[in-house]
Each structure stands twice: as C-alpha cells, then as structure tokens.
Amino acid sequence: MTEPGRVVTAGEARDGGRFRALVPRVASVCMAVAALYSAVIAVLPPVRHLLGPVTRFVELTVFPVEPNLGYAVFLGILAGALARRKRAAYWVLLVIFALLVLGNLAVVLSASVWPDLVEEFALTGEVVASEVDLVVTAVVLGVLSAAHDEFLAPTRRASFRKALLTLGGLLAVSFGAGCALVTLFPGTLRTPDHVPWALERALGGVATLDFYRSGRPPSWVNFAIGLLSAVAVLVAFAVLFRSQRAGAELPAESEARVRALAEAYGARDSLAYFATRRDRSVVFSPSGKAAVSYRVVAGVCLAGGDPVGDVEAWGPAIRAWLAEARRYGWAPAALGPSEAAAHAYARAGLRVLELGDEAVIDAGAFGLSGREMRGVRQAVNRVTRAGFTLRIRRHADLSPEEMRHVTERAAAWRGTRAERGFSMALGRLGDPADGSCVLVEALDATGRLTALLSFVPWGEDGLSLDLMRRDRDSDNGLMEFMVAGMAAEAGDFGVKQISLNFAMFRSVFEGGARLGAGPVLRLWRRTLVFLSRWWQLESLYRANAKYHPRWVPRFLAFDDTRDLPKVGLASVVAEGFLTAPALRSLVRRGRRGAGPRAAGRVPS
Template structure:
C-alpha cells in the first residue's frame, strides 16, 4: 500500500481529526453549562422570593440561626441581579466571571463544611442540601475551568471601581434621604440611617431590622434594594465588559487589503468599504484573504464578503471567529453575499436575508420604452431646467476644489451624524481614494447643488458611497445624476454600478402580487407602516425604476437570541444610535479611531 493510499484510510488519519471528542472535553462543556443553569435557577428563585412573602420568609428563616442556604440564595434583588448577570457572562465563557464565582463560592463551601462539623448544624437536612448544591457548583467550576478562556479589557477593574464608588454614593445618598423622610422612629442618628440603607440594599428581609432606631415603609425598602441592585449591575458590567477592539486598521493592514482588492476586488461591490479606518482586519494564515470587522457593544460586526481569494476565505473566517471567542464577542456579518454567506454558514453561522442590492449593468441600461417613461421624463425635465453634471475621478480634482466640495457635502448632510458602516466609506476627499468617482451637479447659474461619490468596484465597476444635495434644489435631481452616470459611464470606464441597498425588497415585491398569502401581506403592511419614518419602501421604489439586477444580501449570526443585540450594534455602527461613551481608564496611542467620522463608535 502506497503512502498516498494509506493517507486516505480514516483510521490512519490524524486522530485529532478523525476521532470522536474525548469524554474530557464533553465533561468540561457539560460542567460549564451546569454552572450557567445553576445561576439562572438561583436568579429565578431570588426573584420569586422577593415577590412572594411566604417564600421570602422561608428563605430568611433558613438564613438565620443554625440554618444556611445554597450559594447566592438570599431572597434579594441584588442576589437575583448578580446571579442573572453572572449567568450571562458565564455563558460567554468569561475567565473573570469564573474567577469571581470561585472566589465567592469556594470559601462559602468551605465555611459550610466547617459548620456541618459543629453541633446544632448537623440535624438540619436543608443544611446538608445547601452544602451539597454549593459543593456541586464549585466542583462544576473546577471541572469546567478550561472552558472559561475569554479575556476581558485591562481597564475593567479601574472602571468597575469608579462605577461602584459613584453608584454607591448616589444610591446610598438617595436611600438615606428617603429613610430620613419616612422614618417612623424619632431620634435616629445619621449613622443609623446610613447603616439601615446599606443593609436594606443587600436584602429586603430581616437583616436591616437589627437597626432598631429606623423603621421605614416597605416601598422605601424595595426602592433602596432596587437602586443597589442597579448599581451592582453597572459594576458587574464594568467588571466583565468585552475588550474594545482597539486594534484598528493601520497603514500596513490597509496596504495589504488594497493589494487583495487589486487582485479580487471585482467579486464584491462592498469590498472597498473594508478600507474604513474604524474597522480592524484579521487575515488568513496564508495572508490571501481577510475579514474586516468592528467591535460595537460586544458584537464583532463584519460587513460584506471576506476580502481576497475565496479559497482562503475559510482560514480568515476561522481566525475571526477564534478572535471573537477569545474576547467573548458575539460574531455577526452584515450584508454578506450569497457565496460568502454559504461559507459563513459552514462555520456554524445562520443566515437571514436582509434585502437586495440594486446593480445596474451599464450596457443593458436604456431610457427607451414604456417602463422607463417616468425616469425619462424626470431626466428631461431637470435637464431643461439647466442642470449639468460633471464626472471625474477624485484624483483629477484640485485640492482646493475638493475641499470646497467636502465643505458643501457637510453642509448638505441631514443631521450632525455621519451615517454608514457596511456600505459607506466615511471619508470624502481622502488622498488615498483617488480612484473614487465624483459626480458634481450645478444649476443653470453654475451653482453646485448636489454631489454623488462612488468607490471603485474592481476594474470596471462603481459602488455608491455618498449622496448629498441642497434641500432647495429641483425635485428629481438625484435621479437625474444617476441617469447621467449610467449614460456616460464610459467616461470613467464603468460597466456596472451598484446603487442603494433595499431592505426586505422581496417582501414588497411578492406581497403585492396576486395570490400572496396572509402572512406575507401582513408583513408587507407592517413594513409599509414603518416606511413612513424609515423610508424602507421608498428606497426600494427609488432603485427599482432603473430596472436593476437584484443581488440578495444576508445577515449572519451564531444564535437567534443574539439578533436583538446585533440589531442594536448595527444601528450604532451605522450612526442611527449614538449612546454616551463610557470613560476610558487606559492611555492609548493615537490611532485611526481618533479620526473616525462623526457617529463612528468603536466602544464595546
């Protein structure tokens, strides 16, 4: 038997590839999962104990005298919040969460074991049950320790300390003021009120009743407990938040990406947007492909297809997913094409069709025919009004003229936030983008009224980047400019043009057809309703008039439960949401993040 033949026999292949997973990894995974479910169960039980008086009194009774309860069972909102938050971060396999639980549960279990050797504790079956459950939790932590390998941000301890101090000061002050205003016992000192507030923040049970000089109403106790629970949640978030992903696109990464685009840039119309400098790039082991992404709200958000040779895409995707696991980021891809979506799906991601990209093949475009009558009439009307369009590469525009165009584009922007992430470059007029194409529209008085900017798509394609116009200009000016580009695309050597992305296009198209089902019609009605604010249908109609070829684009995600989180991260990345940034406690070097366009947010 030749070596080549023997290599094909499964039993003689690398055992790491052919053998089934050993019991060790399976046991570790199950132990790690068991810790998560324990914390979830304790969170539910604590919440039930807070709202159920008989159950709460039972728990408090077992926490008093010679009784004790399992780890984190205290019948308080703080314990419920702690258990729930720890369940979330433990599910993400955070190493810091594992250490936190072990430091709390380990000594507690040792204390329980010591207590069971003393008289008065051994006669209660519930004590043995509590010690057993706590011990099993600690054992599961130890068995599954290698599963918790996701790292956190180095600035987390300092941030958690600052948030904890500030939150305790605010919630403690508010609680003390409430106690002072509602205390039914006279002559209580300020120290008594502060002690009562702090004890009530831990539990709504009899713990704070030891302060005899204070007796506050029940609603005050619950309010203080809720405030402390909220403070504790903020501290936990600051302690366990994901790293920010500060390794943004550097000059060397950009040079390598431009090299890959020069060889394979014709594959994806969104490829050039990978050069946004608020993204990071991770390359395949061969360096022939890369995935560009940005970390927003703990979501590693990639956009478009991987850059480079499709044969090397799996290596780049593996590296990106490994990076996400190492930092406990949620992986997601916005706007992947069908080919890339298939490969992402092979790596364990699910796909959801977002909509379609409108691509116009220039040789097939014509204004002739009844179907193009509306576009033709609009084009002729604007042209008769004296408007003209000039088409140039950015590199052919003088610096002072480009600066004026950028100034006008900023003035014409709708709002103060620069929007765009997956289908926008976000840096009009940058000297490195000389191959981009600018369309400048002037009125009959030679006054600039609108502009369009397109990025290169391979050697003979263009992809829409920016649309800006004067709000007082002629109606239909954008349609006029697009038609001018399609009719004169040969001036810049373009044979295909990618226009806007239409979300849920198939719903509008199929939902209006004869015989559409009730679910599809209902879905179309919902989207039509929301189009009043978000222009979902109007954007589809605006693209459909050019008779484009529709290319589907997909959202890729690991778990369906992550979709709301991914949606929020996408809205932040695109500039639709701009939450206040948390303070930074680490000194970082000046990078492209410092010069990102307005609305760009790389915080996690």
C-alpha cells in the first residue's frame, strides 16, 4: 500500500511487477536445486559424508534438505508446480516457510527466556543458526506474501478432495501391507503390537501409539512400509498439483468467427483453415481481428500455425493467449508458425527454433519434363498405363451418398490406427461446412475408388493438403499420379499454389548428405535416420523432395528451454504419433526395423 497522496510512477510499478514476476521462477529453481541435492546425498553415501557440514549449514540457516529420495521427489514435484504458478503449490510453500519461521522463533524466544540452559548444554551455535534462519525464512515468507498474485494457476476442479481420497486410499494400502508383512515377519515384535506398529509406520511415524513398546520387526519391513507411504504422499501431491484441463471443443460461434477470419486473411498462411478443427479452443484479440487456436496436451498450451486474422492484431492475440496459458499454469508453445508469425511470437517473449520446411508446389510452373522429375514421371506413366483415371471435385459437388462412400473408404484404409494430425490436418472428412475443400479420387480401370487426397482452401488461390489415403493393395505411384494430376488441373479451380506435407529437419537431411558435410551435421543426420524407423522423418522429406517444391520454413515457439522435452512430447501426442498402444509396441517395432504405415498426411 502506498502512502496517502503519493503517486506511484510507471517505472516503479514496472520494476515491482518485474520483481514479483520473477518469484515463481526463482522459487522453482531453488526447490529444484534442493531436490537435486537431496537426491544426490541420498544415493551417494560418500558424497553425503563429504558434504555433511554443508548439509547441516543449509538445514540450520536456509531450508531443510534430507538424504531421502521420497523427499527429493516431493521437492521436484513442488518445483514443477511452482514453475507453472500453481496456487496450491504456493500455499504449500507458504505453509512450509511459516512453520519454519514459527519453529525458529520458538527456539530464539526459548533461548532468551532460559539462557542458562543454552549455556549448560552448549547450544549457543544452534541458537545463532536459528536466529539467522529466522531472518532468512522471514524474508522469504515476506517475498512470497508480496508475490501472491503471481500464483494464479488453479488446480483441476475438486483436486483437493481427490488428493485427500488418493492419500487415504494409498495409506490404507500401506497399512494393509504393513499388517501382512509384520504378521509374516514379526522379528522381536509382540503379536498385540502388530497392528499399532503397522499404523504408525503407515502414517510415517508422525504419531506414536505406545512409547513403551519393546521389540521390532526386520529393518527391511520398516523400509518397505515407509516406501509405500512415501509413494502415497507423492502421488497425492501430484494429483493436487495437476494442471487444469481445457475442454477440447470449438463452439459454433467461435468456429464461425474463425472461418470469417480465415476467409478474409487466410491467404497469408496455408494452415489457416486448420484453425477450424473442433478439438481446439480459441482465444481472440481484444479487437476480435485475430485469434490463436490451441489445444492443451500434457500441460502444454499448443497453438497451431500462425494466428488467424489481421497481422496488426497478431500481437494482442498472442498476448491474450499467453495470459490464458499462464493463468492456468500451462506451458505455451506454437507448433509450425511461419517466419512472420515466428517473429510475432518472439516479440511476445517466446524463444524460436526452426523446425523444418513446408513443401509448396507452384502449380503454373509444375511439370513432369526434365531429368529431375524422372521418378515422378515414370510413376505417373505406369499408373496411367494400368488404366487409372482421376476425378477432381469440390466437396460440395458430391452427393450425400458419394461422400458417405468416400468417408467409409478413407476410414477402412486407415484401419485401426488413430487419426493423425493437429497443425496440418483437419481431422474430419465429409462435413457439410467444408464444401469448399477439394477431393481428388483415383479410380482403377473398373471405376473402383482406390485412393484419395483431400485439400482445404488456402486463401482464394491455394490449396493445402489435409488427407492422404489409399488402398494398401493398389498400385504404387498413385500418390504421384494424384499430386501431378491436381497440379495439372489446378487452373480449372483457380489454384496457383499447393501446399504438401511438412518435412521436419529438412535442412539436416539435405545438408548432411552433401559431400563435405561436417561431422556434427553428419551425426545429427544419422540420428534422425535412426529415429525415422519409428516416425518417418526421412521418408516424409524424400516424399516431398521428389516434386522439387518451394521450401517454406516453419518454426517452433516456446517459453522456456526447460519446457522443450514436455513441448516435444505434447507435439508428438497431438499429432497422433505417440499413443499408449504405440508406446507398448515401440521396442518391438524398432527391433523389426519397420516404421509405421502411412496415415493422414503421410504419403505412400
């Protein structure tokens, strides 16, 4: 609170805001350091003995650290929650420091009331340490209190109740296991003391039911029960600190506004139409002239492509999106923005990395002549000789029965695999609202549908590839046949440019294969080739490169370098490349050396 009549300058308000904004990150780093220190001294006894004086000094003057893995995991969970500005984590930390202040204050007051006892038991050093710790913890408590408005991220609804139920249920399991173990392996513990002793151990020793009990079971029984109870506490805190989930749903009103923005400004970004995915949410700029569409995956607020709308309103839209992410403790990231949008995200404070390149065909200049197009030309000629023909129509020109047949065939060719795509896929086929999309069908000599491509509008004169499917028993070369046919007929639909697949790390594959490439680049390329056994990185690059397209760079924007692993995981989950069944079969497929079959925008 300011003094009466005193005006707070903009500089003072800005400095104070910057100071408070740093508190969550500093608190998170400190808890992470304490967690790492506790883990190291827990698993490395020589280091624990070597750092004994340091540990005692830190405990007496700063913050309690213990050689305990469970405690280290708890501090790690707390650090992650503080980094996400979780309100529940803030209150946990506030209570910890309040208890430390009260404990140190009690020691200091006791020493002033009974100084003779301090001298008799030589406790002067401990009292001095408590005085220092009192000052430190009081300052920290004051800073946390002043920065309370920086911890606004809510936990999931009813998370406190769920955490209590989780804790109670797991402690009950620990108690039951303790009763069984102490019954089977009582050691010197008497039978009447089995249940009370197991209850004490399950509660972590916070209460003693019998001070005069004699005897005890084997030490490993005590350790096993303590471990179960520690796991119970850690799981309960993990439940308490979970991020708020966002409903993956685009309301009809928001979809209509996004469609209007995409129609008016969509020529700038080939991915603009994908903002109408109905498993995304959207946040608009205050003026309503731009919007950022996103989905929350694994605690990451993942935006797709460029903001939709007027470039002049991109900044306010991005800031509104960042405010939404920080309000709920999500890590913000944007997957696949163009260079212009990457600059806009960078101006908003995000870091940017080049992720890969989008393949764009200029329809007017595309042709099959020349040595460099020999592979595509041969594939097209082979399919043409086999009697295949093309049929290209707007979705709106198909009858309901025809569209139903197309969607059934597309679903059958996908098989049991999950639908892939987030940033460059629509996730639906045959919706009446998508009548302006273009369907390319490949028919065999008998007129049977054997493959299809679906493109979404890209402004007034472009198309962006959405879906690629074919019958696995059909002839090879169908995709080349359809892409070349679409490019040849593009003028009839007023189309000048066609966006194909996105090739991650395209420059690495291309540069690493050149003569004279450096050792680092070659090693990076070998690593990506190895990973392509699962995620088709190299095959996507080669499938695009054979058309000799124009390469348009795409980027990844993110807030904190420490979030990169989480952002990467959220990206592959959102794109459909990593699911629970995929995790179970990852090692088995890697042993066979076979990658997954094409789906979504993966060419065959």
